[in-house]
Amino acid sequence: MKHFRNNPLIDESFRGENHFLVSAIQRTIITGMTMLVCCGWTVFLCLSVQAYENLALHKPAWQSSNLLTNSGAERAVDGQYTNLSFSGGQCAVSGPGLTTDAEQTAEWRVDLGGVRSIHHIVIRHVTGNRVLDENNFYTTWFMGFSVHISNTTNKEDGVLCFRDTNYTSATIPNPVNITCPYHGRYVIYYNNRTHAPYPEGYSNDAWIRLCEVEVYGCPSLGFYGKNCSLECPQNCQDGYCDSVEGTCIDCKSGYIGPRCNQECPVGFYGKNCVKNCSLTCIVPGSCDKVTGQCLGGCQAGWTGDICEKECSLGLYGANCLMNCSLTCGHPGKCDRVTGHCNGGCQHGWTGVKCEEGKRQAGQGSVVNKLTPKIIYIKHAHLSIQFLKK
Known part of the structure; x- marks a missing residue:
């Protein structure tokens, strides 16, 4: 007020x-x-104010097997969990059927439809509509479960968000609330019974018994905070930042730091500023922070965006823009840095670049700096006309 x-x-x-x-x-x-x-x-x-939303609601889901026709993977993202019985039609349930042996691994996942900024995950297990404690045999199937966030359907490609190593039948909560501030497209629930003997209170089989999996996060990328109202720092890669702190998951090229607000130090560029600017830049070690392109061009004898290429045959000088002389002893072949001819000059020419013409006159030779105008062949004799400079 x-x-x-x-x-x-x-x-x-x-x-x-x-x-x-x-x-x-x-x-x-x-x-x-x-x-x-x-x-x-x-x-x-x-005033537009976002808040954490259940990003998994009604999204496509999959599980490793189905026990009942009304217990598919989609039941765990339908928004209904008033009936926590495995046969109540509101829970995803896997396990052995008439033709299926007991399972040693069980997996369930939801596709969020794209990479999303996740804050926390809420999991509601089957309880048989009874208190989940040491007297409820359903707890044995939940012990040891893990949750993964991945950009592919393979949990190994992502990050481990949570793995149960401490719960007992008396302490496992329902629902389980897991803080998981990561970015990803798939949320994967996994359990296994592959390395006997198992800890006390563990079942011998791995089954899915999920009544609801809620994945809460910001509905739009590039935002963080309790109400998803704060913008991620502008130099975060693809706009991804921690949904709580706002620190960047990764930085755009040319920037470093928790919030990617520091430019690369002098002489470095690129992703995480780990690449060195070229020493063949016109100013050695001076380049664009993002691309590495040399500022001001290349030193003599070099070309390319980062001055990484030597001059091609017949070219020399800064950025390789000069042509070697055709009057070199080997026409068009010269030092890529200075332009000095390799192998001397052709007959009648002198100078380090063979740019000076030599003409015989009377008793001596008179040297004039001349520029070739026309080269032509007449009656099998080579004639060269010159223009005085």
Whole structure:
């Protein structure tokens, strides 16, 4: 109410004349809707506030086997769990049937339809509609279960969210509430009985007995916090951040730090800033933090985005933009850095780049810096015309 009382848009005269409207404004501010009144117009501004949602509700689900026709995997995400009996039609149940032997492993999973930001998972097991304690034989099938978050249907590709190593028949809760601040597409429930002897209170078989699995998280990527109202840092990879703390799961290229707000140090670039900028950049070790592209181009003799390629035959200089002289002893072959001709010059040419023409005149030779204009063959004799510089 303090915000309302100090609102400069609503003066005391307005309050007195519009008591009921003011009361309505007070209520809407509390409930997340703001009403502004100006010049006879009434405007409602709805404040968008998200909250953790059950991301698994009515999503596609799968389990390793079915015991009854009305106990498929989808029963654990149908939103119904008033009947916690394995045959009540509201629970996912696996296990041996008429043609199926006892199972040593049991797996159930739900497809969230895409990578989602998960905060916590609530699991309701079958109880037979009785208290789940040491006197309830259903507890033996739940002991040792684990929960995984993965971007594929293979739990080994993801992260282990929870594994029971401490529950007993007397202490296992129902529901089980697991904090699991990860990103993933598939939530996988798994149990096994593969390494006998088993701990006290464990069944000999692994069965699915799930009445409901609720996966709570932010419905939209890029948000975190209790109400999913805070935006993830802008340099988080793909907008993924911890659903509680807002720390980035991973950083975009060129950034490091828990919130990815630190640029790569000088001389480094790329993912996690582990790549070194090229020493053949025009300024050694100076490059773009993201791509590694050299700033200002390459040193003489090098080319490529990160100056990783030597000049091709016939080219030299910075960024390999200069052509080797055709008057080199081996035409077009020169030092890729300086452009100095390899193998000397052709007859009649001199200079480190064979750029100076040599012409005989009378008793001596007169050297002029000349530029070839035309090279042609006439009557089997090579003639070269020059233009004076």
